[in-house]
Amino acid sequence: MNVFYFSSPSTFYRLAGAMAPWFFGLAVILAVAGLYVGFVQAPTDAVQGEVYRVIFIHVPAAWMSMFIYFVMACYGAVTLSFNTRLAAMMARALAPTGAMFTFVALWTGAFWGRPTWGTYWVWDARLTSELVLLFLYIGFIALANAFEDPRRGDRAAALLALIGVVNLPIIYFSVQWWNTLHQGSSVSFKGTSMHVTMLWGMLLMAFSFWMYAIGAALVRCRNIILDRERRTRWVRAMA
Amino acid sequence: MSGFGWAFARDFTLAWRHPGETLLTLAFFALVASLFPLGVGADPQLLARIGPGVIWVCALLAAFLSLPVLFASDYADGTLEQMVLSPHAMAGWVSGKIAAHWMISGLPLTLLSPLLALQFGLPADAIGVLMAALLLGTPVLSLLGAACAALTLGARGGGTLLALVALPLFVPVLVFGAGAAEAAAAGLSAAPHLSLLGAMLIVAAMGVPFAVAAAIRIAMD
Numbered sequence: 001m002n003v004f005y006f007s008s009p010s011t012f013y014r015l016a017g018a019m020a021p022w023f024f025g026l027a028v029i030l031a032v033a034g035l036y037v038g039f040v041q042a043p044t045d046a047v048q049g050e051v052y053r054v055i056f057i058h059v060p061a062a063w064m065s066m067f068i069y070f071v072m073a074c075y076g077a078v079t080l081s082f083n084t085r086l087a088a089m090m091a092r093a094l095a096p097t098g099a100m101f102t103f104v105a106l107w108t109g110a111f112w113g114r115p116t117w118g119t120y121w122v123w124d125a126r127l128t129s130e131l132v133l134l135f136l137y138i139g140f141i142a143l144a145n146a147f148e149d150p151r152r153g154d155r156a157a158a159l160l161a162l163i164g165v166v167n168l169p170i171i172y173f174s175v176q177w178w179n180t181l182h183q184g185s186s187v188s189f190k191g192t193s194m195h196v197t198m199l200w201g202m203l204l205m206a207f208s209f210w211m212y213a214i215g216a217a218l219v220r221c222r223n224i225i226l227d228r229e230r231r232t233r234w235v236r237a238m239a
Numbered sequence: 240m241s242g243f244g245w246a247f248a249r250d251f252t253l254a255w256r257h258p259g260e261t262l263l264t265l266a267f268f269a270l271v272a273s274l275f276p277l278g279v280g281a282d283p284q285l286l287a288r289i290g291p292g293v294i295w296v297c298a299l300l301a302a303f304l305s306l307p308v309l310f311a312s313d314y315a316d317g318t319l320e321q322m323v324l325s326p327h328a329m330a331g332w333v334s335g336k337i338a339a340h341w342m343i344s345g346l347p348l349t350l351l352s353p354l355l356a357l358q359f360g361l362p363a364d365a366i367g368v369l370m371a372a373l374l375l376g377t378p379v380l381s382l383l384g385a386a387c388a389a390l391t392l393g394a395r396g397g398g399t400l401l402a403l404v405a406l407p408l409f410v411p412v413l414v415f416g417a418g419a420a421e422a423a424a425a426g427l428s429a430a431p432h433l434s435l436l437g438a439m440l441i442v443a444a445m446g447v448p449f450a451v452a453a454a455i456r457i458a459m460d
Contacts, residue, residue: 156391
């Protein structure tokens with residue numbers, strides 16, 4: 001079977017409908033496991049006490065905020081180079097989820113910062129660039145919806161996503177380039193400086209968020225397809 | 240690159256014959272900068288400390304103010320379409336338009352900035368660094384702003400949307416631009432900041448005209 005079979009919105013609509021519940025189910029199972037590991041099994045941190053447990057939400061949300069933007073920019077590149085409709089719809093469908101994760105990362109960070117750093121917010125390099133990422137998401141959503149012709153919005157927003165992708169390395173390396181308040185990463189591909197149980201909790205939550213993001217994007221993409229194709233025969237036949 | 244020459248000459252001549260807009264941008268720049276001492280109090284030490292940042296933010300807003308007209312009037316009367324159809328490479332004449340925009344917004348702002356810096360009581364060497372940073376940074380603002388102006392051509396919510404799209408992209412320029420003058424005022428070397436601004440300028444000058452060309456093509460079909 002040809003892989004491009006599913007690049008037609010009408011066939012993808014059915015595929016996405018069949019796949020989305022599986023991703024949501026996986027997200028729930030992984031979240032239950034991750035929260036159990038994070039809140040019951042993981043030991044109390046020697047320095048920070050119980051407060052550190054916010055990392056099981058904060059770090060995966062921050063990872064996803066950057067990763068989703070990257071995926072969105074990839075869909076943007078596909079949109080512009082192959083002029084496909086579905087890739088642009090997926091980019092649009094991902095943006096609100098990415099903005100939500102960015103907001104969650106900032107919000108949980110503020111609640112963690114209050115007892116640990118003694119302040120909700122500092123103008124630290126990583127915090128500032130994560131805030132800029134939130135505005136990039138909002139700008140993407142606003143630009144995509146600013147045109148009468150949705151295809152025009154698709155392509156303008158795709159180009160904006162590609163320009164904004166410059167911000168991702170700045171966020172990722174900000175804690176190494178500027179030695180400000182936000183601590184460096186405890187996890188790398190070479191190993192970790194934290195307890196193994198904590199790492200498992202974080203990874204399980206990250207995979208849970210990932211699965212949720214896919215599920216949410218698929219559901220949102222289905223809505224976008226219905227909205228765009230509302231005049232076609234196959235949508236009318238369903239109604 | 241003959242397209243660069245004529246686009247630059249055309250836009251510059253147009254701006255020269257209607258100097259009102261350029262003067263308006265300059266007046267806005269000076270006005271907003273003078274609001275800060277009124278708002279935060281006239282303590283000379285405080286003003287000298289926040290001076291570079293305030294001047295940068297004002298320059299950024301003033302550069303942004305003149306962006307909507309960069310392509311909008313040409314788009315509205317069909318000139319832009321004729322330019323797209325012309326045999327010249329798009330990146331060439333787009334660069335010409337951006338260079339002209341910088342000549343009538345970024346360059347006057349840079350030349351006016353020492354006056355404002357004196358008002359804020361910045362030390363002499365910090366003023367030199369501030370000017371150097373503005374000289375390197377404002378072209379980047381014009382380049383990035385041009386890309387956003389081209390993306391929002393014909394969009395609903397014009398100016399506000401342009402602000403939402405462009406200002407986040409301006410942040411790195413602001414950070415390093417204001418950082419350069421602050422480092423100089425604190426007695427540190429401003430060279431790293433200026434080098435990074437120069438690097439941004441080179442990368443933006445190489446890449447952004449093509450992005451602007453792509454954005455104009457999107458707006459045309």
